[in-house]
Amino acid sequence: MKYLLILTDGMADYPVPGLDNQSPLESAQTPNMDTLARKSAVGRVNTIPDGMPPGSDVANLSVMGYDPQKFYTGRSPIEAVSMGVRLEPEDLAFRCNLVTLSPEDAYETRTMLDYSAGEISSEESAALIVDLASHLSETSLEFHPGVSYRNLMVWRGAGHIKPVLTPPHDISDRAVGPYLPQGDQASKIYDLMKRSTSILKVHPVNIERRSRNENEANSIWLWGEGHKPNLNSFSDKYGLKGSVVAAVDLVKGLGICAGLKPVMVPGATGGIKTDFAAKARAAVDELKNGQDFVYLHIESPDECGHKGDASLKCWSIEQIDREVVGYVMSQADQFDNLKVLITPDHATPVSLKTHSREPVPFLIWDKNQPH
Numbered sequence: 001m002k003y004l005l006i007l008t009d010g011m012a013d014y015p016v017p018g019l020d021n022q023s024p025l026e027s028a029q030t031p032n033m034d035t036l037a038r039k040s041a042v043g044r045v046n047t048i049p050d051g052m053p054p055g056s057d058v059a060n061l062s063v064m065g066y067d068p069q070k071f072y073t074g075r076s077p078i079e080a081v082s083m084g085v086r087l088e089p090e091d092l093a094f095r096c097n098l099v100t101l102s103p104e105d106a107y108e109t110r111t112m113l114d115y116s117a118g119e120i121s122s123e124e125s126a127a128l129i130v131d132l133a134s135h136l137s138e139t140s141l142e143f144h145p146g147v148s149y150r151n152l153m154v155w156r157g158a159g160h161i162k163p164v165l166t167p168p169h170d171i172s173d174r175a176v177g178p179y180l181p182q183g184d185q186a187s188k189i190y191d192l193m194k195r196s197t198s199i200l201k202v203h204p205v206n207i208e209r210r211s212r213n214e215n216e217a218n219s220i221w222l223w224g225e226g227h228k229p230n231l232n233s234f235s236d237k238y239g240l241k242g243s244v245v246a247a248v249d250l251v252k253g254l255g256i257c258a259g260l261k262p263v264m265v266p267g268a269t270g271g272i273k274t275d276f277a278a279k280a281r282a283a284v285d286e287l288k289n290g291q292d293f294v295y296l297h298i299e300s301p302d303e304c305g306h307k308g309d310a311s312l313k314c315w316s317i318e319q320i321d322r323e324v325v326g327y328v329m330s331q332a333d334q335f336d337n338l339k340v341l342i343t344p345d346h347a348t349p350v351s352l353k354t355h356s357r358e359p360v361p362f363l364i365w366d367k368n369q370p371h
Contacts, residue, residue, distance in 0.1 A: 010302025074226010
């Protein structure tokens, strides 16, 4: 049996008045998913355990078959694994977003205008992070560039401190003052965020972005802290050899932690616009080349939800239906036995611009057992 899991990040949503009170998934033209749904087991599933935040880290652990209440140690250490950054048990990893804040003089009065700094390119982001590292790094602090706005800070030997930090995508269009770091070592973390602004303001990358009327990356935002994870092998757990096709470090890192083979796809961005077709081809090729299971992650609809853009989210879902699901179905006859699961990890309603914890829809299609 071959298994393909198509994880459509954040695809679930609420009814949108501008879409005739349909959700983007209902409104989008999805003939391939519609055809599959008529032949599949369909329903809703709760991916977020009670008492845990509705993040992609928790939700993807659930979908991948690992109990977050047992295995979750934080978001950033999973990303560190994907980036090849070694962590010791006493090290603490942080997600280091590049964000766009409004220009008020006092940091605490600024507004979170864009948690992704205009989906800044990985090349621009790396230049900024390398320069920040030269100014902010200490013996115990390291900065590592990642994909687009998603970067990493490691605090070596931090121990098991417990700061209280807020994801920037949870506070879009809000003043940041009530969401600044609290708890253990809050002043040190906040100081790093404030100091970053003077460095970033005069950086050539941001000067060039200003000239193009693009959002500047004018601050770092630290969050998603955690310690080194320890997952059981997916192969030992389920008796299946598997691969993970993902552009974002979080999901790639989860796959590596679980012993799945990471597959890099040229043109896959981890953003709204990505090479959907190339990711689909890569996933199917892994199955053709001997893997039993492939976890195919697509970030695009989640980013649309965070931006509050219903039309763009419909476009994203339609690309997934045509370029991914359509291609998979065209290749189904290449396999004697094939099961396909399509599901979001969580909802990212455009009205909220952040994640919510409701159960999400799924379909499971078995090539040899049409419903």
